[in-house]
Amino acid sequence: MNIKELLQDAIGQAAQDAMTDGVFCLPVLPPVMLEIPPQKEYGDYATNFAMQMARGAKTNPRKIAEAIVERLQFPWMERAEIAGPGFINFYLKPDWLYAMLSDIIAAGECFGQTDAGQGEKVQVEFVSANPTGPLHVGHGRGAAVGSALANLLQMAGYDVEKEYYINDAGNQMDNLALSVNARYLELLGIESDFPEDGYHGQDIIVTAQRIIAQAGDEYLKISQQERLDVFRELARQEKLSILREDLEAFGVTFDIWFSEKCLHENGEIAKTCKALQNNGFIYEQDGALWLKSTAYGDDKDRVVIRDNGVPTYLAADIAYHHDKFKRGFQKVINIWGADHHGYICRVKAAVSALGYNSDDLEVLILQMVNLFQGGEVVKMSKRTGQGVTLAELIEEVGCDAARFFFIMRSIDSQLDFDMDLAKSRSNDNPVYYIQYAYARIASVFRQLEEIDVSVDRKNAVNMELLTTSYELDLIKKMGEFPDEVASAAQERAPHRIARYAHELAGLFHSFYNQCRVIGVDPELQTARIALITAVQITIRQTLKILGVSAPEKM
């Protein structure tokens, strides 16, 4: 049952009837927007529908509202009032809440699932860090937000695939090989210059040490070029498996790991460039090939094949996006760091040039993360003197807190990550606040079992006994969940689920402090068991989206 949709339909019908009766005249009715009013006194739902129509109908909005209210037929309606400039406030009979509560328990692990996304085939590509070193905290935000968004879309009825684009071609891989080579020689006591743009991280030394542990100075016997080829591949594999492990430890997995190198090797880049050359979007100048991205609003055209014949990163990205759309995704979502936003225009231009609708490529830009500890910005890891890695952060604050903190802000906002707060086991910490609500419910169930009270007698529940505002507010809030999931998915805004979870937990804690479950009148106890069963289900669903664990005990 979706009370909101039913009410919307009833209002639409009433408006139609009013038009038939000649109260006002409009060629087409606007959609009925129902909202939860800012204050309880304004009822359970409200709409500005009459005000929306007043524009076109050139009629007093209050008059339209009256006509609608007079004709409205809705079984759960207690009364409807016209307020302010023309709002209609709807006050429903509490019965609808009881029906909703039963629905939640019946839905169980499926609660929140809707077909809002209509099975649309969506790809979410995120993290996609170069396999040249460890993930840092910025990647962590991308990983948490990307995986939560994928979960969210899935629950809202989209057909989701998660993908990691491995930038395993080009200069940075050569630099990686050169860096490993330099460390290798250095460790074997051979003097060598460290490459200027090399990777100075500790992890490169570890890689070189591993190579020595396995093969000693074996690689001194081959040419430098051959050695670099070997090291490039060895390092690539090692870095990749570390990335995969770190992400898995963070609760992040991918359906597909897509290699850039393959696009070079299997000729897809050349093929795509050829196609764009044929339809005039790639031209030659100064010995290089250029994408005519200015045709789609870019500041300047961009080189895709350098004058030395080597494709640029953009060339690979064009072929990559071509491949994505060829795979039949209706929406392609990329999550990029704010430092890549300047890149959006040219990739969208390429997508358009390839004959696709560039609106089907959605690039979500994630603003930067600043770590704070003791009120100070933490730029460097104490241990290594380099940027703080994701693995270090998880070790410090825990996986659950890290994920939640990364997700809880809108992606447009820079994130001030308060490590002290994330670590604190106190009421200040929103993660624990939510998990604690879940654990409290689990604890109540454990104690009920101890005194042999059955927890699944949901058929014989007299829900009408739930009458306090604490109980009714909880049910109301839970009832909003499927809608919240659908609209958060549509807005690509997983932070809304973090916020919702916090609000729901707050309502539960208030209830818990005010109403007892165990030991009250048996019928009321049964009803309250049903209530907290539903709360537990709903909190679990929110945590599932966020990728945060739901502890039975704390």
Next chain:
RNA sequence: GCGCUUGUAGCUCAGGGGAUAGAGCAACGGACUUCUAAUCCGUUGGCCGUAGGUUCGAUUCCUACCAAGCGCACCA
């Protein structure tokens, strides 16, 4: 200089044409012989960056300006 994002309570942030602008923290005052006090209840706290414009109505949309972050390669 150009572009993207942001400017809302002391702090961190939601909201996003409409009814008295919300939450958490901080500050202050209360609640544990009772299902976990990692909790709850209450109080205090706002020219929604500035100036114009559109609108019956703007914190929300538009323009300019100011401030912060991030970009502006034949790097990725």
